[in-house]
Structure formats: structure tokens, C-alpha cells
């Protein structure tokens with residue numbers, strides 16, 4: 001059971017949450033796998049050491065399959081359902097600069113920190129970070145399906 005922690009988190013926290021079917025974007029970090037969230041916080045702090053006037057900011061954490069389908073239909077995502085956001089192991093990140101949401105932070109540096117901490121970034125989505133490599137996604141989906 002390679003992904004046991006993720007399966008337990010999905011079944012015990014995410015599936016029980018009031019936000020499970022939310023059609024609105026969610027920022028609630030309680031729905032993120034704790035070890036993933038803790039690593040993110042560590043990385044955000046590292047980023048802030050170099051850029052004290054900025055902070056990294058999660059724009060979306062968990063994502064329901066209803067919202068995922070909406071993103072698929074509008075071309076915002078290539079995935080129809082069960083993306084890594086749905087399992088609480090992905091986040092979309094922007095920045096707060098001068099008290100405003102901004103996409104003009106140093107993504108290269110932040111992504112470097114993510115990679116150094118064994119997180120996965122995607123070539124085709126600048127602000128996205130996830131807990132497992134893309135190559136392990138189908139194995140995870142299978143394990144979760146068998147655990148539900």
C-alpha cells in the first residue's frame with residue numbers, strides 16, 4: 001500500500017467534508033494531506049527568506065470533480081476528473097505582493113525550492129505543485145478506488 005496515507009486522508013477527511021462537492025474553488029488547507037501542506041509551508045518560508053516583502057499564497061487547494069469537469073469543459077484543465085487536487089495532494093500557488101494577489105513573484109525560484117523538497121512541478125502549469133510525480137498518478141488512482 002504505497003499511498004496508504006493519501007487513501008486514509010481521502011476517505012476520512014475529504015470524503016467527509018462539506019466541501020467535497022463544492023462547485024466553487026476551495027482554499028481550505030485542512031483538505032490538503034498534512035505532510036504535503038507542511039512541506040508547502042516550509043517551502044513558502046524559504047521563499048520569503050529571499051523575498052521578505054512577498055509571500056506565496058495558495059489560490060486553490062482541494063478541487064471537487066464537479067469543478068474539475070467545469071474546468072475541463074472550459075479548457076482550463078486537460079483533466080476530466082480525479083486530478084491530484086481532488087485527493088488533497090496538489091495546490092495552485094500565486095503571491096501576495098503589496099497586499100495584492102499577484103502572479104509576478106519569482107516562480108522559478110519557488111519551483112526550485114519545491115523540487116529540492118521532493119515536490120513535483122509541471123512544465124505546463126507554472127503555479128501548480130503536487131506531492132507525487134506524474135508517473136505515479138495512475139497507481140494512486142487505482143489504490144484509492146480500491147480503498148473507497
Ligand SMILES: [Zn+2]
Pocket residue numbers: 085090091092125127128129
Ligand atoms: Zn493545479
